[in-house]
Amino acid sequence: MKKISAKISLIILIALFFYACDSVKRVPDGKNLLAKSDVIVDGKKVKNEDVTGLLSQKTNTRFLNLPFSLYVYNWAKPDHDSLFAEKFIKDSIRFQRTSKFLSSKQVYRLGESFWYSGIHSFLKSTGEAPVILDELKAKKSITKLKGYYFNEGYFNVDAKVAIDTISAKKASTTYTVTLGNPYILDSINRKISSPVLDSLYKRTENLSVIKTGQQYKSDNFEEERNRLTNNFRNNGVYNFQQNYINFDIDTIKTGNKANVNLIISDYSYRDGDTLVTTPFKVYKISEVNIYTDNPSSKSTVKIADSVVYNNYNLYSIDKLKYRPKAITDAVFISKGGTYADFRNNLTSRSLNNFRVFTYPSIQYEIDPRDSLASSLIANIYLSPRKKYSFSASLDAIHSNIQDFGLAGNASFSIRNIFNGAETLEIGGRGNIGSSQDLANPDNTFFNLSEYGADMRLNFPRLFFPVRTGRIIPKEMIPSTQISVGFAKQENIGLDKENFTGALTYNWTPKRYNSVRFDLLNIQYIKNINGNNYFNVYRSSYGALNNIAQNYTVNPSYLDLNGDLTIPNGANGFINDALFNEPGINPSQADFNAIRSINERRNRLTENNLIIASSYSFSKTTKTSLLDNNFYVFRIKGESAGNLLSLVADASKQPTGPNGNKTFFDIEFSQYLKGEFEYIKHFDLRNNMVFATRTFFGIAVPYGNSNSIPFSRSYFGGGSNDNRAWRPYGLGPGRSGARNDFNEANMKILVNAEFRFKMFGKLRGALFVDAGNIWNVLDNVEDEDFIFSGLESLRDIAVGSGFGIRYDFGFVVARFDFGFKTYNPAHEVGKRWFREYNFSNTVFNVGINYPF
Known part of the structure; x- marks a missing residue:
C-alpha cells in the first residue's frame, strides 16, 4: 500500500x-x-x-x-x-x-x-x-x-x-x-481541338472523375486533369502537358449550379520568333539506342564498339561488356511501338533492378529522317557502378542472450560477373560475446562465438531450364538468387553447425505486389556438443534433478552434493526411469515429466535436414514513407521433406534410430507450414496513427516427422511480439514457460498500437498485444501445451503498456514498457492484472516500429 x-x-x-x-x-x-x-x-x-x-x-x-x-x-x-x-x-x-x-x-x-x-x-x-x-x-x-x-x-x-x-x-x-449552400455540377461540355485527343477522350469518357450531380470540388478537377494527361501520354501523345487542359466554370445566374466546359487546346511551340500552333499527334518509336557507358559528353564521344540486336542499337565507348540479350530483355521501349510513359517507368525499374547500373536516363528526340515529324528516337543512357566493391563494419551489441558482444561483417561484390548483369556477393561475419546465462565452466569473459560465410549470386531474370515468359512475363521484373552459407557456433549451447542453400525466384505481378518462390531451401543443422544440453537448458535439468531426489538413484549418477551429474548422471537416470531399471519405479506423473524432458532433449539435440519449397505473396497499399493510411497483406505456404521421402523410398535408404527414413544417414524433416499476416494503419490526423497487426501460423509434421525442427517453430514474446514477455518466455499455452527457450508449432498474435506526437522529435505510443503459441498435431502430450479447440483461446496472453520513441529522421529508436495484463499461466480467476506493476515490467529496446 x-x-x-x-x-x-x-x-x-x-x-x-x-x-x-x-x-x-x-x-x-x-x-x-x-x-x-x-x-x-x-x-x-x-x-x-x-x-x-x-x-x-x-x-x-x-x-x-x-x-x-x-x-x-x-x-x-x-x-x-x-x-x-x-x-x-x-x-x-x-x-x-x-x-x-x-x-x-x-x-x-x-x-x-x-x-x-x-x-x-x-x-x-x-x-x-x-x-x-x-x-x-x-x-x-x-x-x-x-x-x-x-x-x-x-x-x-x-x-x-x-x-x-x-x-x-x-x-x-x-x-x-x-459556408452557405454548395455549388453542384450541372452540364459538362467539352471542346477538344485535336482530333487525336478527342478520340482518346471518348474511349475513357466513362472513367471521368467529374460527373453531373456532384458537389464542386477543385481536387476532382485536378484528378481529372491528371487522368487525361496520363491517358494521352500513355497512348502516344509525347509532347502533351497538363497546362493544355483548362476548365471554364460558369456560375452566373445558375442557382448554385456550375456548368463545366472542358477545353483542351492544340499544341503550340515557338519557332524562332513565331508561335506555331498545330494539332497533337501520336508518335511512334523509330529507333532505340542504348549507351552502356553513359558518356558525359554525348555530342563528342567516340563509340568504340556497337551491336544491333533484336532492333536495338547498343553502343559502348570501350569493348561492349554486356550480352545484348541481357540488356534488351529489360527494355520495354520497342522499335515500331507507340510512345508511352508507362514503358519508360517500367524500363527504368527493370534496369535499376540489375543493381549494376545507377538509375538510368531515358531521353527522346524527334527523328529528323521523318518528314511528318511523328517519329521519336529513344536514347537510353546507363551508368555502370564499379565492378568491384568492398564494405566492412564492426558493432558492439547487446541482446537477450548476450550481455556484451562484438560483431563484425565484411562483404565483397563483383558486378556483371558473367556479362549478363549478374552480381556475386561474398560475405563473412563473426561474433564474440559474453553471457552469464550460459554454461561457462572455464569462467572466461567471451564465452560464446559465432562465425560464418555466405555467397549469393543474383540474376536479373528467371534462371530456369525452360521458358517461363508466358507465365511470368518480363514486365513482372523477375529475378533469381542462388545462395549458400555456413555458420558455426562455439562455446554457446550445443555448438551448432548450420549449412544453408537456396534457389529463390522473385517477381512483382503488380506495382505494389510481390512474390517469392523458394524452389529449394536447404538447411542442415548439426549439433556438435549434444552432451551439453542440460548445461544450456537449465530448467529441464532442474525439473529432472528435483524428480531424482525422490528416488534411489545409482550413486555414480550423483555429484558430492547429491545432484545429477551432466551429462552421464542425467542421461543415466532418464534411461533407468523410462526402462524400469531395478530400484526406479516412478509415479505416472513423474514418468510423464521425465518422458517429456527426454523427448525435448532428443528433438533439440538431433541433427536436422530440411529441404523445403515455399511460396510467399505480399501486397501493400503504402505508396510512400509518409503514407500512414495503408495495409499490408502477406501469406506463405511451405512444404518440406516430400522430395527426400521419394528419394529415400526409391533408393531404399535405411531407417534411423527413431524408425524414420534417412538421407545419408540423417533423419529428415517432413511438414506443411502456412502463415497469414495482415497489417493495417489508420491515419487519425494531427500526427496520430492507429496501427494493428494480425498473425496466424501453423506447421504440421507428418510422414517422416512427429515434431517441427526448432528453427522452423514459433516463439512468443519480445520487442516485436507480445512486449509484456521476453523472447521465448511466453507459452506454450498455459504452461507458464517451463523451459528455457519455449517454442511450439502454432501461433496466434494480435497487436494494436496508438501512436502520437509528444513534442519535438519525441513520439509516444499506447499498445495492447495478445497472443500465444501452442503445440498441435505433434508428439507433445501435456495438455497445458496443446491447442485443443476454441476453449484454448482463453489461454491467449494479453500484454499492454506504453512506449517512447525518438525520431532521428532516418531511423526511430524505440523504448517500450510492457505489463502482463492477462497471464494464462496462473490459475483461472487470478489471471487479470496480478503482475500489472513496475516491478514486473518488461523493457524492450528496438529500432523502428514493430509493425
Missing part, C-alpha cells in the same frame, strides 16, 4: 510541477502567447487537420493538455553565452582560480561544452518557442480558410476572426466560418 501511495504521490508531484511551469516565461512584454485557437464552421467546432492545418499560427504542441514542448524550450537559458562570460571570463578572480585546474584556452572552451552551451541548444531544438499572437497572420488564416472552402464548392463562404485576452500575456483566436 505504501508503494502505491508513493507512486501516486510522485505522479501528482510531476503533474503539479508541469502545471506550475510558467508558460509565458519567454513571452516579451506587450506580447501575448497564443494559448487557444478554435475554428467554428456553421456553429460546430472543427478539429479536422485539413482545416486546422491551414491556420498560419497554431498553439504550441500539447500532450495531456499540457504544452510540454514549450516547457522544454523555457528551461533553456536564452543568454547562456553572456551568463558564462559574466561567471568565468569577466570575473578575473574566478578565471584565475579555474585556470589553475584548466588552461586559459580550456576555460574559454568550457563555454562551448554541453553543460554550459550544448544543453541549452538541445533544449531549444527539442522544444518549441512560444507562439506569439500575430494579427497579420490571423488575417492570412482567414484568407486560407476562405480559399479552402471555396475549393470545396462553397463560393459564398464568409470568415472572420475574434481575438480575446485570456489572462496576462495569453490570448485566444476564434475563427468563425459561414
Whole structure:
C-alpha cells in the first residue's frame, strides 16, 4: 500500500510541477502567447487537420493538455553565452582560480561544452518557442480558410476572426466560418481541338472523375486533369502537358449550379520568333539506342564498339561488356511501338533492378529522317557502378542472450560477373560475446562465438531450364538468387553447425505486389556438443534433478552434493526411469515429466535436414514513407521433406534410430507450414496513427516427422511480439514457460498500437498485444501445451503498456514498457492484472516500429 501511495504521490508531484511551469516565461512584454485557437464552421467546432492545418499560427504542441514542448524550450537559458562570460571570463578572480585546474584556452572552451552551451541548444531544438499572437497572420488564416472552402464548392463562404485576452500575456483566436449552400455540377461540355485527343477522350469518357450531380470540388478537377494527361501520354501523345487542359466554370445566374466546359487546346511551340500552333499527334518509336557507358559528353564521344540486336542499337565507348540479350530483355521501349510513359517507368525499374547500373536516363528526340515529324528516337543512357566493391563494419551489441558482444561483417561484390548483369556477393561475419546465462565452466569473459560465410549470386531474370515468359512475363521484373552459407557456433549451447542453400525466384505481378518462390531451401543443422544440453537448458535439468531426489538413484549418477551429474548422471537416470531399471519405479506423473524432458532433449539435440519449397505473396497499399493510411497483406505456404521421402523410398535408404527414413544417414524433416499476416494503419490526423497487426501460423509434421525442427517453430514474446514477455518466455499455452527457450508449432498474435506526437522529435505510443503459441498435431502430450479447440483461446496472453520513441529522421529508436495484463499461466480467476506493476515490467529496446 505504501508503494502505491508513493507512486501516486510522485505522479501528482510531476503533474503539479508541469502545471506550475510558467508558460509565458519567454513571452516579451506587450506580447501575448497564443494559448487557444478554435475554428467554428456553421456553429460546430472543427478539429479536422485539413482545416486546422491551414491556420498560419497554431498553439504550441500539447500532450495531456499540457504544452510540454514549450516547457522544454523555457528551461533553456536564452543568454547562456553572456551568463558564462559574466561567471568565468569577466570575473578575473574566478578565471584565475579555474585556470589553475584548466588552461586559459580550456576555460574559454568550457563555454562551448554541453553543460554550459550544448544543453541549452538541445533544449531549444527539442522544444518549441512560444507562439506569439500575430494579427497579420490571423488575417492570412482567414484568407486560407476562405480559399479552402471555396475549393470545396462553397463560393459564398464568409470568415472572420475574434481575438480575446485570456489572462496576462495569453490570448485566444476564434475563427468563425459561414459556408452557405454548395455549388453542384450541372452540364459538362467539352471542346477538344485535336482530333487525336478527342478520340482518346471518348474511349475513357466513362472513367471521368467529374460527373453531373456532384458537389464542386477543385481536387476532382485536378484528378481529372491528371487522368487525361496520363491517358494521352500513355497512348502516344509525347509532347502533351497538363497546362493544355483548362476548365471554364460558369456560375452566373445558375442557382448554385456550375456548368463545366472542358477545353483542351492544340499544341503550340515557338519557332524562332513565331508561335506555331498545330494539332497533337501520336508518335511512334523509330529507333532505340542504348549507351552502356553513359558518356558525359554525348555530342563528342567516340563509340568504340556497337551491336544491333533484336532492333536495338547498343553502343559502348570501350569493348561492349554486356550480352545484348541481357540488356534488351529489360527494355520495354520497342522499335515500331507507340510512345508511352508507362514503358519508360517500367524500363527504368527493370534496369535499376540489375543493381549494376545507377538509375538510368531515358531521353527522346524527334527523328529528323521523318518528314511528318511523328517519329521519336529513344536514347537510353546507363551508368555502370564499379565492378568491384568492398564494405566492412564492426558493432558492439547487446541482446537477450548476450550481455556484451562484438560483431563484425565484411562483404565483397563483383558486378556483371558473367556479362549478363549478374552480381556475386561474398560475405563473412563473426561474433564474440559474453553471457552469464550460459554454461561457462572455464569462467572466461567471451564465452560464446559465432562465425560464418555466405555467397549469393543474383540474376536479373528467371534462371530456369525452360521458358517461363508466358507465365511470368518480363514486365513482372523477375529475378533469381542462388545462395549458400555456413555458420558455426562455439562455446554457446550445443555448438551448432548450420549449412544453408537456396534457389529463390522473385517477381512483382503488380506495382505494389510481390512474390517469392523458394524452389529449394536447404538447411542442415548439426549439433556438435549434444552432451551439453542440460548445461544450456537449465530448467529441464532442474525439473529432472528435483524428480531424482525422490528416488534411489545409482550413486555414480550423483555429484558430492547429491545432484545429477551432466551429462552421464542425467542421461543415466532418464534411461533407468523410462526402462524400469531395478530400484526406479516412478509415479505416472513423474514418468510423464521425465518422458517429456527426454523427448525435448532428443528433438533439440538431433541433427536436422530440411529441404523445403515455399511460396510467399505480399501486397501493400503504402505508396510512400509518409503514407500512414495503408495495409499490408502477406501469406506463405511451405512444404518440406516430400522430395527426400521419394528419394529415400526409391533408393531404399535405411531407417534411423527413431524408425524414420534417412538421407545419408540423417533423419529428415517432413511438414506443411502456412502463415497469414495482415497489417493495417489508420491515419487519425494531427500526427496520430492507429496501427494493428494480425498473425496466424501453423506447421504440421507428418510422414517422416512427429515434431517441427526448432528453427522452423514459433516463439512468443519480445520487442516485436507480445512486449509484456521476453523472447521465448511466453507459452506454450498455459504452461507458464517451463523451459528455457519455449517454442511450439502454432501461433496466434494480435497487436494494436496508438501512436502520437509528444513534442519535438519525441513520439509516444499506447499498445495492447495478445497472443500465444501452442503445440498441435505433434508428439507433445501435456495438455497445458496443446491447442485443443476454441476453449484454448482463453489461454491467449494479453500484454499492454506504453512506449517512447525518438525520431532521428532516418531511423526511430524505440523504448517500450510492457505489463502482463492477462497471464494464462496462473490459475483461472487470478489471471487479470496480478503482475500489472513496475516491478514486473518488461523493457524492450528496438529500432523502428514493430509493425
